[in-house]
Every structure is written in C-alpha cells, then in structure tokens.
Amino acid sequence: MTEIAQAHAPSYYTATAHPREPAPALAGSASADVCIVGGGYTGLHAALTLAEAGRKVVLLEENLIGWGASGRNGGQLHTGQRRDQSYLEDTFGKEMARRLWDLSQEAKALVKGRIDRHRIDCDWMPGLIHAVHKERYLSEELAYAEKLSRDYGYDAIDKLDRDALAKAIGTDVYFGGTRDREAGHLHPLNLALGLARAAEAAGVTIHEATRATRLVEENGRVVVETTNGRVDAGDVLLAGNGYLAGLDTDLDARVMPINNYILTTEPLDEARADALIPGREAAADSRFVVHYWRLTKDRRMLFGGGETYSPSFPADIASFVRKHLLGIYPQLADVKIDHAWGGTLAVTQNRLPYLRRVRKNVYAAAGFSGHGVAIAGFSGHIAALAMIGDSERFDIMSSLPVARFPGGRLLRWPILVLAMSWFALRDRL
Template sequence: MARLDLLTANDAPGAYPASWYAETAIGAAPRPALRGAERADVCVIGGGYAGLSAALHLRERGYDVVLIEAQRLGWGASGRNGGQIGSGQRRDQDWLERTAGRDQARMFWNLAEEAKATVRGLIERHAIPCDYRAGVAHAALRPGDVAEARAAAEKLARDYGYADCAPLDRAGIAELLGTDAYQGGDLDMGAGHLHPLNYALGLAGAAEAAGARVYERSRAVSVEAGRVRTAEGEVSAGHILLCCNGYLGDLVPRVAERVMPINNFIIATEPLGPERAAALIPTGVAAADSRFVVNYWRLSADGRMLFGGGESYGYRFPRDIAGLVRPRMLGVYPGLADLRVTHAWGGTLGITASRMPAFQRLPGGIFSAAGFSGHGVAMATLAGKLLAEAVAGTAERFDLFAGLPPPAFPGGAALRWPLLVLAMSWYSLRDRL
C-alpha cells in the first residue's frame, strides 16, 4: 500500500474540516505564513495542544518562541477529537505498577492529575470559551468489564486517594446515559469534556498575547540541529520541539517509527431540543464504552449528539463517514433514528505500541512529544508544559516519560499500518461477538 501524506490526503489545504467544531469556532482568524528567515530561542513545530501549550509556557518563562503549523491552528486531532479529558494515563495504574514500579506509577498518576488541573487552570486564567463540563462515564459492554470498572474505582480510592470515580451497576448506567446497551460501568466526576477546537484556539490566543510568533500554512520540510526549513522560510533556534503527533510523516524517522497514525470519525446530529436532551443525558456527562474500537459521545452545548467511533482500513477517509458512524450511534440510542446528521468528519491521531506517549530527546537540542493514543486533551497540554521545563534545563518530569519509551513498531514506519489492520480486524470482530 502506497504511503499517503496525511497532511493533504483527506482535507483541503489551509482549511478546517467541515465539522461542527469548525462551524462554531471562536478566534479562528487566519495567521500569516512564514516567509523569510526568523531567529528564536525555540522553534515549535505543530499548532495543536502540545505545541501551543509549549509556546505559552515557554513565553511565560521568557523564551523567544516561533511556532509553525503546516495547516491551521488546531487543524489536526486537537480540533477534531471527542473533547474528553480523562483521568490517569492511557494505561491503568495496575499496568504502570507492574511496568514501572509503585513509586513511578504514583508519579505518573500525579502528573495525570496535574494535566487535568492544568487544562482547567488555563481555561479559567485565559477565559477560554470552550464549554468545559465535568463528568465522564465509562460504559461496560460485558459483565467482565463491569467487574474491571469496579475494581479500578476501588483501587484508585484505596491506593491513590482518588474518590471522584464511582462504580455503577446496570440500572445506574442506564439512568445516567439513557440507554440499556450496557451492563454497568463507572462515573468519573474528576474528568470532563469541552469544545476541543475552541480550547486549542484559546491556547493560541494566550500564547500570542504572551508574545509567541505564530505562523500557519508553514509546513516544516526539513529539521536539523539549530534550523527548521519551510517552503518559503526558515527558523534558526537553539531548541526545536516536535509536536506533530499523527501528522509527522517522514519528517523525523526516529519519532515516526514509534508513533502510528490512525483515523477516527465523529458525527453531529441536529439539536435534540432541551427537553429531549435533558431526558437522554440529564447531567450532561460525556461517555465512552469498553469496546476495543471505542464508541464515545456527549451532548454539545446546543444540544446535538456528538458521537464518535468506527474503524477504517486505509488512510483515506471513507466517502460516507455518516454511514459508518450512524449505525454505531443507533446501536446505543435507537431512539435517535429520526434525527438528521448535520456534520460528519474524520481525523488522524497518533498511537504507540504501549499506548503511553513517546517523549524523546534527539541530538542537537531537539525534543519530541507524541503518541497520546486518544488521551491527548490533557496529556498533550501537560506535554507542552514539560517540554518547556526541559528546554529550561529541568527535565526530570519529561524524562519520567522518556524513561518508559514505547517500543518501535515492528518493521518501523513501513509496516505499522498493515499490522494495525490485522489488529483492528481481530478486535472489531471480538467487539461484535
């Protein structure tokens, strides 16, 4: 299978996808492209959560920062995702304790708690209009998943002092989410959800207000120690931060071999109306289920059902995204069959083999943070903060992640996708059975 350029394969250059997020974006005025030579202390490549957070935190430390984005700010996964802010790392504490030991597992937990607090703090401090709401439910499809959810909630309360996650039986999850499709689960009120693109654009505005120089439609075509080149310009900088996640392509192979791009898809329905929306999910929490190919959903601020999920076995988006995702929504909410789908869009995220993020130090003052594996709203925001610390010479927290590197995918970048297709085929079959 020929490899595609994911920055251009599925979307019009320089334009946001036709998503509900883009339609309701605040602060999306175009920024200029980089032309000519610039000099800075730090060049950030990538205008998603990690890059924008890094630019903001670096400016707050007094560094001169240039950020370049190949498309538009928040154009990638940061502006297309389900908007959920989960607790913990992408891997649970049992796995972290076995893999890294209890002491480091607690450090990872504390950093994940800091990640959520950082998001909430940035929203409050910079008055970012992104409709933040508390609460994420995890819906268990099978009885064994219910037992795992209960055990996880009990462990967090007992071993980590986290009392915001409560287990739910079948009746409890049905009452919370307005569906009989699940056996139970849990409700995490320390988690939350938001408008992801408006959060990214709010970070961008804060970084620019702090003095960062931000350029759009300025794709990096080469990276070497001290210099980043684009088609029409270049940036000389003592440090370079790679914040490209699933859209890195072949720019830096040592990062690409550990981060696999995958696609996911979301639909938005027409508004349900206040009474129907309140009857469906009365507390307004977001939800995700225990399928390997996860369903995730929430109500928008204007009462639409935003429902995500669905696998695809190619890097090109399917022609009929609504036709892929809508049946999954109706499997959970058959009563929504009368609603018209008004928006349907896809996006590309980065995953790793271990599902823990890939933090890497490369020669020549280059740092990379990527592979947030669907857990990026909070963790990519934190990554930007940790990248800023590393540039400033305090890298212990960055190195905690770098010390638990996800393995390279077998066969490197060339064989990542065929292996993923095999795994997705097996697990999607398991979900259906």
Template sequence: MLKSLDLLTANDRPGQHATSWYAATASRRTDHPSLAGAVSADVVIVGGGYTGLSSALHLAEAGLSVVVLEAHRIGWGASGRNGGQVGSGQRLDQITLEDMVGKSDARLLWDLAEDSKAIVHALIGKHQIDCDYRPGILYADHRPDIARDHAAYADHLARHYGYHDNEVLDRDSVRARLASPLYHGGVLDKGAGHVHPLNLALGIGRAAEAAGVRIFETSTVTGYRNEGGKVTVTTAAGSVTAGHMVLACNGYLGKLEPKVAAKVMPINNFIIVTEPLGAERAEALIAGGVAVADSKFVINYFRMTRDHRLLFGGGETYGYRFPANIPEFVRRPLKSVFPQLGDVRIDYGWGGTLAITPKRMPLFTRLAPNVVSASGYSGHGVAMACLAGRLIGEAVTGRAGGFDVFERLRIPSFPGGARMRFPLLVAAMTWFSLRDRLGI
C-alpha cells in the same frame, strides 16, 4: 500507495479547519501569516496543536522567544477535531503501569495525569477561554465481567491513590443515566470532564500570541538540520534558526523524523453531530450533561453539545483515506448505542488523525540535546498534550523532572518500523473489532 500518502493533504482542504460542528461554533478565526524569509528565535516549534501551543505559551512565559510553524491553522489537527474528553489517569490503567514501571513511577505518572487536568483548568481560568467545560465522564461497560473489573479498579484508585471522584454504577444506575440497552455497569468519574476542543486550542493560541509567540500558519515544514548547536527548520518560503526545536506533530509527522515515526502510528477516527434534539430529549438520552466512553476496543464516545445535539464518535477504517460518507459510516455504531436515533438527521460529520504507540503511552523523547518531541497520546491527548507543553518547557530550560518520567517508559518501535506498522494495525484492528461484534 499508502506509504506515500501525505496525511496533511490527503483528506482536508489546505489552510482550512475541518467542516465540523467545532469549526461552525469556533470562538474566533485565525489568519496568521505564512513564513517568508529567514527568522530566528530561541525555540522553534513544529505543530500548532495542544502540544505545540502549550509548549509555546510555557516557554514564552519563561522568557524565551518562540516561533510556531503550523502547516494549516492552529488547532487544525486532532486538537481541533477530537471528542473533547478530559480524562483522569493515563491511557493505561494504574495496575498495568505498576507492573510495567513499578509502583514509584506509576505513582508519578498518576500525579502527572492529575496535573494535566489541573493545567486545563488553569489555562481556561487564567486566559478566560470559553470552551464549554463541563464535569463528568461516564465510562460505560458493555459486558458484565468488564463492569466487575471496572468497579474493582475504582476501589484500587481510592485505596492506593486517594482518588475518590469515581462513582460505581450498576446496570440499572447506568441505564437511568444513559438511554441505551447496551451497557451492564460503569463508573462515573466526577473529576474528569469535557470541552469544546477547538475553542480550547484557539484560546491557548491567543494566550501564546499575547505572550509574544510568533505564529506562522500555512507553513508546512519540509525539513530540518541540526548543526553546531543550532537547528534550522525550512519551509517552502522561509526558514527558522533556533537554539532548540520542539516536534509537536503527533499523527501528522509524516517523514519529517523517522526515529519518531517508527514509534508513533497515525490512525483515523470519525465523529458525527446530529440535528438539535432539544433540552428535554437531550437530558433523557444522557442525564447530567456528562460525556460517555464505552469499553469496546473500537471505542464509542459521545456527549451532548451546548445546543443539545448529540456528538458521537466511533467506527474504524483500514486505510488513511476517510470514508466517502462519514455520517452514514458512523450512523452504524450510533444505532447500536441508541437504536431510537436510527433516523435522526446528521448535520455534521468529519474525520481526523490521532496517533498511537505500541504501549499506548505517549512518546516523550530527546532526539538531540536541543531537540525534543512529544506525541502518540493514543486517544488520551486533550489534557496530556497540554501537560506536555509544561514538561517540554521545563526540559528546554533544564528542569526536566516530569519529562524524564515519560522518557523512562522507553516506548519501542513498531515491529518493522514505520514500513510495517500499518499492516500490523490492520491485523490487530480486524481481530479486536471482531471480538467487539461477537461480544467476547
């Protein structure tokens, strides 16, 4: 049954990264030991993705001893499988946030989002992470009314937030940059960008290890207890006792912490990578080396890789099992965007699990004075999860300004909690994907 499916083992080979273009072009391989026996630290972190690794690095740089426990390999989950887009702002637009939390906190959330991009750049520069960063994300609008609203929003950001990196594009300008008949306008965000996400995760992991963090891979956490101001985290072969614990599990939390699971729902997404297309053809399809994300509810997102392949993400499923043939599954939305690539050879196809919240904003929460969690980035996690590491570091060491801003969002539980969240997702996705297909 779906409720008993373990997403850590349901779709992937234990202890190995997904068979992706990212894994095939990874800058390094990791072989950290499994946890065996009892160890202690100031902080224990569960999860070796961006949130966990960035937290570990920031805490170690603050002088604390840190242990990271990863069920498979660092960067194994969404951090090493995503579209690589480093976007501006939060997952929700600023106008929505102004209505939700007021203009003051909306401004703080915008500034934190700008910090998140700056942190990605700082990590890459300081630790010499070779992750193919390139500037620019083109947000392409599939309906004229959305294009008009998007242009007005770019103006709102310029007037009220001083953000001038957006270039509004009409239909002809979009089609000059993007060889697709699907779009009616868009906005090119020159302050955003895209990366090789697995290499970014591996680079942060290398920096954390150099700072003294102890990383244990293939060490699935089976439970924890918090008694007398100390947390003890257990695995099949060992345990870690620490003064603080960070849950950084995102879509792979499972049943480890029901209070978080009720508010954070795992969903799957899928990516394919084509055969090499050559530099000239790649530039003709997407000019300027930018990434693209469109305005459909079931979003299509794509970009060219450094070896001139098209990396394309899209499609939705209503189960936690990956499709039997991911390349053919994603070929359908690929053909809707680029009909001229209908017969292109697909060399890689993989799935991954991210996590959403009811408000589509991340869940930052203190489960106890010495237990914190950050997850539910809702498809906006590359930069935001790297920022979460800094905010978690501040929260653990008693300087929790930014963490508090997110915690004030008061993310609700899904109706019915963890038990009902999946049936509700199916109903919502069915409705919104139908709207996409009907063009409404």
C-alpha cells in the same frame, strides 16, 4: 513557494468556533530561542510555558491552529494516563506508577487552570461516564474505582449499577460503569484557539500555512527549513503528532497515525436531550475500539465510533459512524445528521506517549493514543520546562518504553490493520 493552508474540517467544531484572525505564513528567515512545529495542544501549551518564562518562541503550523486532532477530537478530558494504574504498577512498579498518576493529575489541572486563567470559552462541563459493554468486565471496573480511592486517594468516582447507568446515559445496552466527577468534556477547537490567543498575548510568534520540511544542524543550533523560509533556533519541539511523517525517522518508527470519525445530530429538544444524558456528562465505553459520546451545549448528540487504518477516509462518514450510534441509541434513528468528519491521531504499540530528545536540541512529543486533551498539552508543557532547565517530569515520561512498530514504515500499516481488526472482532463477540 508559499504553502496554502487547508481549511478546518467541515465539523460541528468549525461551525461553532470563535473566529480568530489567521496568522501570516513565514516569509524568509527568522530566529528564536525555540521553534515549535505543530499548532495543536502540544505545541500551544509548550509555547505558552516558554513565553511565560521569557523565551522567544516561533510556532509553525502547516495549516491552521487546531487543524489536526486538537480541533477534531471527542473533547473528553480524562483522569490518568492512557493505560490504567494496574497496568502501570505491573509493568513499572508501584513507585513509578504513582509518579505517572501524579503527572496525569497535573495534566488535568493544567488544562483546567489555563481555561480559567485565560478565560477560554470552550464549553467546559464536568463529568465523564465509563460504560462497561461486557458483563464480565463490570467487577473489574468497580474494583478499579475502589483501588483508585484506596491506593491513590482519588474519591471522585461514583459506581453505577446497570439501572443507574441506564438512567444516566439513556440506553440499557451496558452492564454498569462509573462516573468520574473531576473529568469532563469541552469544545476542543475553541480550546486550541483560546490557547493560541493566550500564547500570542504572551509574545509567541505564530506562522500558519508554513510546512516544516527538514531539520539541519548549524553552528550548534537547529535550522527548521520550511516551504516559506527557515527558522534558526536554539531548541526545536516536534509537536505534530500524527502529521510529522518524514521529519524524524525514530519518531516515524514508533508512532502510527490512524483515523477516527465523529458525527453530530441536529439539535434535540430539551426533553429528548434529558432522556439521553440528563446530567450532561460525556461517556465512553470499554471496547478496545472505543465508542464515545456527549451532548453539546446546543443539545446535539456528538458521537465518535469506528476507526480506519489507511490514509483515506470513508466515502460516507455520516453513514459509517451512524451505524455505531444506532447500536447504542436506536431511538435516534429519525434524527438528522448535521455534521460528520474524520481526523488523524497517533498511537503507539503500548499506548504510552512518545516523549524523547531525538537528537541534540530536538525534542519530540507524540503518540497520545486518544488521550490527548490532557496528556498532549502536558507533554508540550514539560518539554518546555526541560528546555528551561527543569527536566524532572520530562525525564520520567521519556523513560517510558515505546517499541518500534514491526516491519518498518512499509509493513506497519498491514500489521496494524490485522491487529486492530482482531480487537474489533473481539469487541463484537
């Protein structure tokens, strides 16, 4: 039976995406050097790297390119790993922390470089502000900026006191923060679609509306069975992040899907937009359950806030997110909400990504914990490099410990709900 692709989420990104002809579903059997399961950043960057190295690549996507988190996220490109350098030094030592920093810088450069090289029109804008929501956190935030400059030679961060931050983001509810001039924001779905065009131009075969159902080893190769046929491959990359339940039990045990939500307002006039974020940077705050926001190219406020930990989305996503928005920008109470949507990302217990050779000739990359614009694509890229003989970067990332969630698949949901509810309460208090 042929799978039917679900449409993209009814988001601002879908409404402003650059149209792309859908790829045909797989029909029958195919053969490849590498089969990639998942058409988001991880799979697309991997496919492009492999095709540029001369490998024959088949990429399978259950729905449409960028349908998952890659086409729904906040669009923020961060510096560093998901955990900061102080945590990495304390946990793994300074030498390993330095390697992870260097890899994160490569990840950021990979995204920017491919945007430039393939002329991907995705509204790239530099600048990312981190706003501190508790006064006692501010000294730590400023000291961390000094640490990155002193120990890592990273001088792209400006310190912002309370008044400077209020002028930069149009609200006085925060106590200060920092601005990273080399981080920034973009249109995530158009980035994914642009990467798909580049991959196809390099020779990658993409099949949308094709759901992978099982992996089978045959004669030293891996067969990916799907709803529409099968692909016989030398190597396989599982690149579906929060949408891979059932394809690998170890991945399922260590990576947890959660849901996050975003809205966009109607377009604001220029004066009102300038009163909010005159420099057009993106912003995120220091809460454990992060609020993040920015102005789009057409001057809409795009705001993300709130998570849920069940498979279903709230009945009224706009109202669910709007209450978080008005806690920061009460002056937007009169503004109409034009789009509101949710999406599924994947987290790990320690928020470090899960990269592994899960079995012979099968690689997996998932669990980017809200840091996927840079790290997800880079993870696919280094998995691809490992397949063609350069495994140094992949080996470093795959050495990071990622524990199983307690309770297995049956109990991990309620345990996560309890933990995340506690952190949300701590944010409010």
